[in-house]
Amino acid sequence: MAVVAHTLTNGLTVLLHSTPEAPAVTVWVGYKVGSRNERPGITGATHWVEHMLFKGGGTLKKGDIDAIVGRLGGKFNGFTDTDFTIYFETVPPDHLDTALMIEAERMRNAAFDPQETEAERGVIISEREGGENNPKVLLSEELWHLAFHAHPYHWPVIGWKTDLERIRRDELYDYYRQHYAPNNAVLTIVGAFVEEEAMRRVEAHFGPFRPEDQPAPLAVTEAPQEGERRSVIRRAGTQDHLMIGYRVPEIAHADTAPLLVLQAVLGGWHGIGLLGGPFVSRSNRLYRGLVDAKLATDVGAQHALRRDPGLFVVEATVREGVDPTLVERAAGEVVEKLRRKPPTEAEMARALRQIRVWHAYDRDGPTAKALLLTWFEVIGGHRLLDDLLERCQSVAPEDVRRVADAYLGEDNRTVCTFLARREAR
């Protein structure tokens, strides 16, 4: 993807990818702040700040962002993750300036009206409670909580409920002012626009902002795992679930490419973006070993791309009437086989082709392209995605076996099981 990169004097990184024939233009701003930047007591602050940035400030009154983008027929949203927070508007091409104005106000002028902050507390707790209704969300929260003792990946992005009930408006505002600065952000524009004119408008909207002193880089290093960790959630429900998380290195590590290929071999590949669609991969080790064996009804493998060392997650939904320990054992055997013997040539060819072809599917349309550029810029650099996928093409079968052996061992794993108590049905 031909991307033109600029850096404003205040430190704002600007990425431009013009596709004049596109029916829309999309503006994304990513901030290098996520739940990894929080501390105990204010967990969930990053996500709460994201919510507050839809509530006006500067020239925008409450409700203006949704009204303005709404009347244009545009799309807009925000996402908070462990490592970043991202916002976007996709609008018809002649409204680029409107999207830039919204993002500029959002960067430095958000209102954080005390009454609005309080009203949002209920919304966020409701969002958290909606997640608590879902066994897989509960299980994932438990998995990361148990796998990380010291690193902030220990807590969920949405935060602990006790913190959400307590956090004060001023704590949120201070957090916002510290992290929402041009020198901690990337602005991406993709779609139908003219580069020179776009840069003039970017300078006009964002140029006057001053950089902020950024906090020292996160100094927490999680100690190596020295033995398996386990947890069981017993709760009323209808299905048992299994999640196994293996500690793996950060995205910048040389083993990320073979780990992505390992993911494709183990659990299939549906692209790296968020727009994969409803497709189910059935030509992978876990599906063949667990679903074809009638032990599970669905399976998955995901190498979570993180700034800091994270988890490679294997999961399964246990088929009715099957003992979950059999599913765990079968998943363990699938993994063990890959630790001992490299994938076949046919498996490698399929995995590498899927990774290559899905990269095209992932970049379909301005919004999807901008998502990838912004996401990767804030976690490691926008060129990292193309580099990574290119490096995947050079991964050899033995590389896959080596990383499986290095990281997917029993002593390096956390096993969490959701056991549904059937009597509540």
Next chain:
Amino acid sequence: MTDTLRIALDNGAVLLLHEDHANPSIAIRGSVRAGSAYGAPGVAEFAARLLLRGTTKRSAASMSDAIENLGAALSSSNAEEAVAILGRCTPETLKATLRLLTESLATPAFAEGELEKVRGEVLGDIRAQQDDTRRAATRRLSELVYSRDHPYGRDPKGDETSVRKARPKAVRSFHGAHYGAAGMIFAFSGDLDGETFRSTVAPAFEDLDSGSPPKPLPAPKSEARANATIPMAHKTQADFVAGRAAVARSHPDFYALNLANLLFGRIGLYGRLGTSVRDTLGLAYYSFSSLDARLAGGHWSVSAGVNPKNLVKAVKAIRAEAERLEKEPFTEQEIRDGKTHLVGALLVNLERNPEYSGALHDVEYHALGSDYLARYPALVRAIQPDAVRKKAVACFDPDACSWVASGPVAGMKIAF
């Protein structure tokens, strides 16, 4: 928007193309009128789930290997009216992907072993739905609005009994009766030119048997208002849904009602409903409305996910917003904003090939005319503001709505 190429084959299948060479990929959106409305409970679900899992020539494993070795993707899923088929491929793999797709459509195996796997999947899905406050409430609302006598009121998956009874013979028989090319629609969007479309895509579908054209579904009867609670003591959040019968997609009131629904519970952060229930009162993460307009009928609904202690307050707030439509009808500005939204969204939403192929498919499915996308802005501009206001008051009448509350709601006194 470029012109659409439309080919109607002799066997009744309709193929559509939107050329867009910006991305080296092709998105496929197809449908076969073989939804649950046309068969015994559960059979259509098995047919759809098994469609891409082996043919008379190759096993399920060999089929999935063949698809995934190309880097292509195909899926099929069942609903009340039709089976939806989605696909992705590249120009280089188009021909091979179509060969696998049409082989699956014509000669699926419905093998016993695969059916047993699917049985476990469907049972699992039914149980997951039973344990999901939102899905369980939405499912129950469909039963109340349409009744189980109409296909729209029945779960397309069937129930546990029908799923346990499913056998390959019945699924094969259903396929033979309903998977003909007549009524089949396949829309393509992406890196594909008209010449290749004519020379590669059309021949791939030409050999499919025509079969019988799909029979029209009966219009749903008007059902009396009813309500239900689904207690799930172990859940943290409650879900509330309310709704009533509305119009079919072909009904002349659709455009006014669609705009009214947009303003009430969709635009921006969920319209008037979101502004009140989420933004001002802080009662719910989501609170929105939906208009589901289908071939033979449709329904309108509101949904909210709420902490149980706020449920009564949230339900009152939803009702108040519906009642406000009479006292404070949509303003001229709201209606203007809604219209510009609909016109702008047409452009913005068609930025990706999957969305474009989906839009082309829907235009054909609802017989809106091949120039529909070009006419759409004029259709929107012609909507009369008074019609929007009147339809909103008439349709979004809480006293005409059935409702369902699910979650930790046992013993709660809910009135809507």
